[in-house]
Amino acid sequence: MDKTGIREAIRRLAGRRIEGMHHNDFLLTWEKTAEELAAVFDVAEILRAMRAMDVSPRLYDSGLAISIFRDNSTRTRFSFAAAANLLGLTVQDMDEEKSQIAHGETVRETANMVSFMAEAIGIRDDIFLGQGNAYMREVAASLDDGFRQGVLPTRPSVVNLQCDLDHPTQTMADALHLINHFGGLDKLKGKKIAMTWAYSPSYGKPLSVAQGVVGLMTRLGMDVVLGHPEGYTVLPEVEDLARKQAAESGGSFQVVNSMAEAFTGADIVYPKSWAPFAVMEERTKLLSQRDSEGLKELEKRCLENNKRFVDWECTEEMMKLTRDQSALYMHCLPADISGVSCAQGEVQASVFERYRIDTYKEAGYKPYVVAAMILLSRLKHPADALMSILEGERSRCVR
């Protein structure tokens, strides 16, 4: 996208109804309007194009972006860091091990204590079903309270960096990858995407990517097929939502119990392991009871059950079933690649290798998606600000 293209994209953004994004959080894609989702895509692309031209979209001279990672992370951690840095914010990590949180401090208090000079708070909390998203909302409510009562000079925006329900920075990056791959948001209508379970020798992987993908792609008029072995269901609420959204967007949604069926005629395949919803519920319960014997037993049982479905692997044979035998393969990474990162896993090595660079590009949209979410929540008139940044041509670097 050249300067003319960026101007055009900014004008398109200016026409969108996105007042609701200002000083608001990004917790679930399905809470956002179609216009708001489109605005995120617009801004992510504008920022990416600006950076390619070495125009700096630095909004802030100073200010903090707080990160709270309750689970390990590489990609998302670096995406958040890159996004914050691009906008001029400094990341301060809230490392619960180095804090006094264990002391019995309330979420309400911590949320305010870390936010005196914060513009954004990114949170990953994906381990406990029923808890991650609830924690984010508790933080958000605490920030509302602190701002209303004069504790905070501004209300920082919360960005969901993966919870038990959704992984919006991932799925929005996935969608942006598709938009670029197929040549536009409107080109996604009628495309078939197979979001399927795949075998993995590990256990307890979150459901949020699968849920997030069907929760978002059904908004975009796509034919979404969720495929998994019997029993590997996702949250019923998300299935209901997907069905309803598909009807509204002119797409479709179905659940099948065969990988081959899901792959047949698909334009896009997204094979990825997850733990069944019911297992995650049981696991959450055992974890809260600190029942380590029960947890071990559950893990053993699950891994054995998983083994019944080792044929849920994205092989060359499976890929032959897809449209023109050449569906686009997607993954949030890291993938369990058979013979590379494990003996047998989600995807055959030759398939992964062929699409490896595509998956890297897919991941490469995430920093811009995060930056777009932050920017849209901070600026009242994002299009005006972006136009003035573009015409100001502040250089990101000395040449």
Added chain:
Amino acid sequence: MDKTGIREAIRRLAGRRIEGMHHNDFLLTWEKTAEELAAVFDVAEILRAMRAMDVSPRLYDSGLAISIFRDNSTRTRFSFAAAANLLGLTVQDMDEEKSQIAHGETVRETANMVSFMAEAIGIRDDIFLGQGNAYMREVAASLDDGFRQGVLPTRPSVVNLQCDLDHPTQTMADALHLINHFGGLDKLKGKKIAMTWAYSPSYGKPLSVAQGVVGLMTRLGMDVVLGHPEGYTVLPEVEDLARKQAAESGGSFQVVNSMAEAFTGADIVYPKSWAPFAVMEERTKLLSQRDSEGLKELEKRCLENNKRFVDWECTEEMMKLTRDQSALYMHCLPADISGVSCAQGEVQASVFERYRIDTYKEAGYKPYVVAAMILLSRLKHPADALMSILEGERSRCVR
């Protein structure tokens, strides 16, 4: 405070005799003159007002602020990070676990090694009685040596982020909260503040807040009452100092062994647990001997002794004894709230809840106090620099 108010505050600052602060450390409030303390309050308020107007008080285009936390921290860590960021400095944490310090390296050496491009060094070292402040002075002396001998291009300023003696960033924030609450520094004269011990189910909490509060508030002409059960004394030197300072400032200082007596007629109450001075001495000795049996025995003995004083709780009943039954409740947070963070603790839940937002605001001054301490130690003519920043109106953010 509007722009006119800021100009006025800067002019007031310009009239203060604070030459001694330039390239000097902030280790103990009682080493600073009244003018110097007032300058910190001035600058903290100026910075806070500038930020509220989105004028950026960024002093540095680049430069490091080093943090050395030898104990867990949330509030102070984030305050230091926010202060550094506001001034344009980047925090580099000296994590002793990831360093080669265990190797037997001298403090003298480490202090220089981390300081080649540092402007400020914040240190928390509050665990060992007789050691924390001494460590800070050893760092400071090492920096003097390194600067004098041409190792360091500038002499970074050391800021005490809590030691065994004092917690100046906390107590200065506390005082600024009082100044804003009561409408001016002069309004604090004659106000009664009850700094009291309170029961907590935990053990070994530092004495530095209690010592810091009596060490500072007696400077401000306040009637300071230190209340604790028999045996829970603070450092004798600090008591002597408080007595002497109170006499000089026209305030008063007394020690009482009854919470009710301390609270009676108080304008402000600050109930907070700490370990008796003698226990901290014993603990420091046992720790240095790595006597884990002795430590366990000491902890058990202390917790049992603490239990004799569970009635040292800031209850609604106690609050009724205060002036107009409505003293301002203060706490450095996190508080041990009965029924919230523990079964029985320092403060009754309904009391804490009524003052919760006040305690959050109290904490909210800390980033500005830290920034003021750094700024005043770096600039030879702080008032001139602040005026030029104000009139320059460099924006902190794009709107």
Added chain:
Amino acid sequence: MDKTGIREAIRRLAGRRIEGMHHNDFLLTWEKTAEELAAVFDVAEILRAMRAMDVSPRLYDSGLAISIFRDNSTRTRFSFAAAANLLGLTVQDMDEEKSQIAHGETVRETANMVSFMAEAIGIRDDIFLGQGNAYMREVAASLDDGFRQGVLPTRPSVVNLQCDLDHPTQTMADALHLINHFGGLDKLKGKKIAMTWAYSPSYGKPLSVAQGVVGLMTRLGMDVVLGHPEGYTVLPEVEDLARKQAAESGGSFQVVNSMAEAFTGADIVYPKSWAPFAVMEERTKLLSQRDSEGLKELEKRCLENNKRFVDWECTEEMMKLTRDQSALYMHCLPADISGVSCAQGEVQASVFERYRIDTYKEAGYKPYVVAAMILLSRLKHPADALMSILEGERSRCVR
């Protein structure tokens, strides 16, 4: 160096043939031409002089510098942080404990995932013989691939922050210290430097400093003597290289098995412990086999063997053998100082104390060397950019 001096240095830099440095890595000094090494010295001195004048050489408005430390580090970590900050980059640490790397992810993938907005990647990986430098090259090749295939908008530069073969940021800082000490790069010709083993009560120290010193100083026309007890050899390839380089540069290289012989007539001594090459090979093998019994046995054997050479200590007696009894003592720090950091170690306390400030200054060049390596790899026309920075006189700080 004043402004005129800086201009002169920039003009000298402009005359150097250093096209090969642009978008290239800094992995081993012996892969660089003499002109390229000289350019690093030039730029480091230019940056140091600019900073002393408070002219900010900030190249970047935003951008990340990634650090990957697979071993503990203080000096190098802070040097990298300071260098990045000086150039306007923000350090994002790739902490393998907090990432999903253990998951079986490929180096190829991780290298791309952390690099979407990175300009430089600093890596320390010095524990395993045959692995550290290989890892850096694997990262570099992955970045080449990612950039070529459109995953990365730019190819970040890899800087070796210590590997199994070389420690170029250390040795280049060492050389810059010598240049300043003796008054110019040309003054080093014919100077005798004794890089010797020294006794230490610890075990398993990397060979990279010793190898790096002989690998670099033989380029500079120096008379390099490598001294160690029999069996404490460094990598044979590095010895061959040193011999060849010395012949080319008009210097000399010899290996001796007596500390006294090495010290005799030396202008510079660099006594430092390391583990013999053969031991490191055995250790690497045992580590890869997770043979903890074998490792303990090896450590015991080595420490016992070390004890046979406790007289390899840099004492006052030894120093008397050097030129005019006053060779310059060097160390990469921290040193094992007898009676200070250990009972008996590499250097006598009185010797270390006399040269302590010199070793601190030696360390102080490292941030500028790292910054120079990054700058030279990022800028196509570094001299032009530096001249425009100098004349622009962007202030690093408010006065």
